[in-house]
Amino acid sequence: MLEMKGIDKRFGAVVALNKASLTVKEGEVMALAGSNGSGKSTMVKVLAGLVAPNAGEILIDGEKKIIHSGTDSTREGIATAFQDLSLIPTMSVKDNILLGCEIVTKSGMVDEKESRRLVQELLDRFHIDCDPDDYVQTLMPSTQSMLEVAKAVFRKPKILLLDEVTASLHYDEIATLFDIMRELKNEGVSMVYVTHRMNEIFEICDSITIMRSSETVTSGPVSDFTLDDIIFYMTGARPKHSEAKTAAAEDQDDREVVVEVKNISVYPKVKDISMKAYKGEIVGIGGLEGQGQPEVIRSILGAVRPQSGSICYMGKDVRFKDPAAGVKAGIGFISGDRSKEAVFDIRTITENIFAGNSAKESLFAYLSAKKVRKFSEDAVKKYNIKIGKLKDPASSLSGGNQQKLVVARWIAMNPNLLLLDDPTKGVDIHSRQEIHDILRECAANGMTVIIAASDTDELLNISDRVYVFYEGKVAAELSGEFKTSEHLVSAMMGVKEKVQEAE
Amino acid sequence: MKESFARFRRKPAFTGCMLFLVVLILNIGIQGWSTCLSNGVSVGNILSFFQPSALKSIFMTNLPFILVTVGQALLLLVGQMDVSIGVQIALVNVICIMVPQEWGVPVWVGWIIAMLAAFGISALCGACCAVLRLPALLASYALTYLVNGINVLIMNVPQGSVPKAYWKPYQSTLFGLIGGKDAPQFLKFLDYIPVPALVLAAVLLIWYFISRRPFGKHIYAVGTSQRNAFAAGISPVKVQMKAFLIKGFFVGVAGICLTLMSASGNPLQCEEYGIKSLSAAIIGGMGWGGWGSISCGVFGGGFLVLIQNTVYYFFTLLSKIFVGFSVTSYWQNFVSDIIIFGGLLMTIVTAKEQRKTLQQGLKAQFRRGEKYAK
Numbered sequence: 018m019l020e021m022k023g024i025d026k027r028f029g030a031v032v033a034l035n036k037a038s039l040t041v042k043e044g045e046v047m048a049l050a051g052s053n054g055s056g057k058s059t060m061v062k063v064l065a066g067l068v069a070p071n072a073g074e075i076l077i078d079g080e081k082k083i084i085h086s087g088t089d090s091t092r093e094g095i096a097t098a099f100q101d102l103s104l105i106p107t108m109s110v111k112d113n114i115l116l117g118c119e120i121v122t123k124s125g126m127v128d129e130k131e132s133r134r135l136v137q138e139l140l141d142r143f144h145i146d147c148d149p150d151d152y153v154q155t156l157m158p159s160t161q162s163m164l165e166v167a168k169a170v171f172r173k174p175k176i177l178l179l180d181e182v183t184a185s186l187h188y189d190e191i192a193t194l195f196d197i198m199r200e201l202k203n204e205g206v207s208m209v210y211v212t213h214r215m216n217e218i219f220e221i222c223d224s225i226t227i228m229r230s231s232e233t234v235t236s237g238p239v240s241d242f243t244l245d246d247i248i249f250y251m252t253g254a255r256p257k258h259s260e261a262k263t264a265a266a267e268d269q270d271d272r273e274v275v276v277e278v279k280n281i282s283v284y285p286k287v288k289d290i291s292m293k294a295y296k297g298e299i300v301g302i303g304g305l306e307g308q309g310q311p312e313v314i315r316s317i318l319g320a321v322r323p324q325s326g327s328i329c330y331m332g333k334d335v336r337f338k339d340p341a342a343g344v345k346a347g348i349g350f351i352s353g354d355r356s357k358e359a360v361f362d363i364r365t366i367t368e369n370i371f372a373g374n375s376a377k378e379s380l381f382a383y384l385s386a387k388k389v390r391k392f393s394e395d396a397v398k399k400y401n402i403k404i405g406k407l408k409d410p411a412s413s414l415s416g417g418n419q420q421k422l423v424v425a426r427w428i429a430m431n432p433n434l435l436l437l438d439d440p441t442k443g444v445d446i447h448s449r450q451e452i453h454d455i456l457r458e459c460a461a462n463g464m465t466v467i468i469a470a471s472d473t474d475e476l477l478n479i480s481d482r483v484y485v486f487y488e489g490k491v492a493a494e495l496s497g498e499f500k501t502s503e504h505l506v507s508a509m510m511g512v513k514e515k516v517q518e519a520e
Numbered sequence: 521m522k523e524s525f526a527r528f529r530r531k532p533a534f535t536g537c538m539l540f541l542v543v544l545i546l547n548i549g550i551q552g553w554s555t556c557l558s559n560g561v562s563v564g565n566i567l568s569f570f571q572p573s574a575l576k577s578i579f580m581t582n583l584p585f586i587l588v589t590v591g592q593a594l595l596l597l598v599g600q601m602d603v604s605i606g607v608q609i610a611l612v613n614v615i616c617i618m619v620p621q622e623w624g625v626p627v628w629v630g631w632i633i634a635m636l637a638a639f640g641i642s643a644l645c646g647a648c649c650a651v652l653r654l655p656a657l658l659a660s661y662a663l664t665y666l667v668n669g670i671n672v673l674i675m676n677v678p679q680g681s682v683p684k685a686y687w688k689p690y691q692s693t694l695f696g697l698i699g700g701k702d703a704p705q706f707l708k709f710l711d712y713i714p715v716p717a718l719v720l721a722a723v724l725l726i727w728y729f730i731s732r733r734p735f736g737k738h739i740y741a742v743g744t745s746q747r748n749a750f751a752a753g754i755s756p757v758k759v760q761m762k763a764f765l766i767k768g769f770f771v772g773v774a775g776i777c778l779t780l781m782s783a784s785g786n787p788l789q790c791e792e793y794g795i796k797s798l799s800a801a802i803i804g805g806m807g808w809g810g811w812g813s814i815s816c817g818v819f820g821g822g823f824l825v826l827i828q829n830t831v832y833y834f835f836t837l838l839s840k841i842f843v844g845f846s847v848t849s850y851w852q853n854f855v856s857d858i859i860i861f862g863g864l865l866m867t868i869v870t871a872k873e874q875r876k877t878l879q880q881g882l883k884a885q886f887r888r889g890e891k892y893a894k
Binding site for chain 2: 097105
């Protein structure tokens with residue numbers, strides 16, 4: 018039915034897909050699994066016409082097809098429900114579902130009556146409780162996700178792509194979705210189902226294709242795989258169940274608690290998170306993408322306001338009203354999203370390094386050029402940042418060096434608590450190592466570091482203790498002998514609960 | 521009834537409509553009061569706003585502006601704008617006058633060429649903004665100077681005239697157009713309808729039919745999220761170009777109306793319409809891209825027009841109550857500008873209010889969902 022062969026996609030130097038392939042038979046539900054950044058979503062986007070691959074071919078019913086736009090994709094009978102939704106929030110439910118395939122009368126006008134009837138029918142089928150005229154932006158996230166699927170199904174596709182649609186659905190909605198998927202299967206619709214939830218794979222899927230670091234690793238009928246097999250192919254490590262349990266070292270009680278987060282929730286991702294960080298400790302936050310890690314980090318800093326719960330910093334209950342207040346209290350923040358939250362592209366390296374410091378001083382304080390230059394020169398030398406000239410713009414540096422620049426900026430301010438959100442995203446292995454060294458040195462000097470990372474090896478490597486987030490809650494706290502790849506991976510996949518039952 | 525009002529409250533045009541109605545009532549009241557003070561109290565004087573001549577003149581002088589605001593609203597919907605829209609009507613005006621005058625062709629040929637010019641310049645602006653993806657504000661601002669230059673090249677000083685046979689019907693009421701002086705008494709009210717109002721109605725009717733086509737849905741999709749529209753198989757470039765061309769039609773009609781109203785040509789007029797139409801559309805309830813409707817443009821444009829009218833009568837009233845009170849027209853502009861600024865601030869307040877109710881609703885639903893899951 019559908020076959021993708023040797024698909025390559027590069028964004029600049031980043032390889033998103035490397036000779037990836039997949040095959041779906043008619044009337045089959047195929048699971049597409051893989052850990053963060055393994056290229057699942059890119060595969061879906063290639064089929065949807067949003068990403069044009071650099072190489073490779075797509076065959077539908079044995080015929081070679083070229084998909085360059087959403088129109089091409091629709092013409093080949095492909096419909097997609099996107100992870101980040103493709104609904105238009107300012108349009109009504111009805112207009113959204115019919116977008117691009119409006120029902121028109123002979124005179125070319127939109128047939129509102131017929132549209133409403135069809136949409137109402139569709140909403141009933143999906144058990145979505147809303148009016149066809151409601152604006153999509155007024156609906157709750159799970160309803161929007163259901164609508165996204167309904168919109169794709171309405172197009173009567175031959176091939177249906179579902180990219181992590183269940184991430185924000187409630188379980189009754191998932192049950193409805195699965196019923197509909199079974200109906201579609203009987204009608205001969207092929208489906209590609211991307212998910213992080215292992216139990217769903219076994220419940221609904223016939224076959225599975227697993228991707229790891231941009232490549233297709235294996236594929237076959239789901240019945241040939243066990244849960245352990247799947248995790249093994251996804252991560253390269255086999256999970257060990259028997260010993261997995263939450264373990265916190267007890268001798269830490271006498272150490273000074275720098276920050277304690279108590280039962281905070283941030284709508285909609287974070288449900289109930291509590292964690293602690295001691296002085297001079299590196300605390301890791303792990304988990305699949307989108308389990309609430311960035312929200313928790315930003316609520317400590319004050320960039321995000323939690324709906325409930327409290328944050329205790331240096332023995333006092335605090336709620337910073339903006340990041341500036343957090344920085345004043347001695348918190349540093351390094352984001353992995355360099356272009357958006359950290360680096361001033363077109364300003365010079367000097368200015369970039371000094372930016373944090375200048376924010377700390379009063380607005381009209383006198384800054385001598387010499388002082389600024391000296392400061393930057395020291396930082397560049399100390400952290401081994403490879404630059405051309407200090408006056409060059411920050412964008413002239415490689416990703417790794419840009420990140421070191423940001424690290425240098427903050428560490429030079431000597432914060433009490435340093436927060437890092439996936440700081441080594443897209444950073445080469447060497448610079449990554451150097452950043453780790455810097456962080457370790459700082460921790461040894463008494464700085465507390467909280468680091469969220471999507472890379473499991475990095476997380477295990479750098480942190481003393483790891484909190485694993487799953488579905489907006491802390492699934493496990495790993496330290497000492499429990500801080501192993503196997504435990505981390507199984508906690509990330511939410512396997513822990515099952516294991517505890519077994520015990 | 522209650523429910524349909526609640527639904528209307530959520531519509532983007534709600535603020536614009538309310539502002540428009542408030543200022544309309546104010547205008548009727550103040551204008552009536554002022555007329556009563558000078559001509560004595562009578563039903564006709566209290567409702568002097570509705571006198572055929574007064575109604576006609578207000579529609580006639582302001583129709584070009586309202587049409588331009590509607591065009592601007594359409595561009596805002598697809599996430600674009602055009603601040604050169606004001607000088608574009610001047611261009612149409614100049615061509616309407618100069619083509620018949622210089623080449624000796626019939627007047628209507630001049631009109632057709634002027635319409636084509638309006639489409640052409642809109643297509644150029646559309647190509648810059650939608651195809652080349654230049655920022656709309658900058659591209660259309662640069663275009664202002666280009667079009668101004670063309671205008672002056674075509675006509676260096678205000679001049680020209682339009683044959684009476686053309687402007688006379690436009691500057692009259694319905695009966696002046698079709699001749700209905702002998703109509704029975706109960707149809708006399710039809711004579712209150714000015715011809716410019718009919719032009720507005722005709723243009724809006726054309727828009728109504730365009731908006732009921734799939735294109736009418738696509739503009740919202742493109743304005744809100746080009747990526748999502750593209751994923752749904754819609755070409756954002758095509759939709760935006762179409763919007764620019766339809767705006768060209770509005771500009772063409774506006775320019776011809778302007779020509780008929782003034783019956784002469786002026787290369788340097790209406791430049792301020794570019795920014796003014798933007799603020800009018802925003803007051804009417806438009807957002808930047810995908811939020812609003814064409815009626816926002818109509819209400820916003822109408823609000824601005826009536827404010828100026830009201831302030832004029834307000835000062836006339838003051839001079840009648842306090843004998844000897846007189847100020848320059850700068851004061852009138854100053855007061856109306858302050859009110860317009862207030863109107864702009866109002867839109868922020870109401871938008872905030874809308875967002876708040878939205879968030880509350882969202883949270884309530886979310887909580888309910890949580891409970892449901894357990």
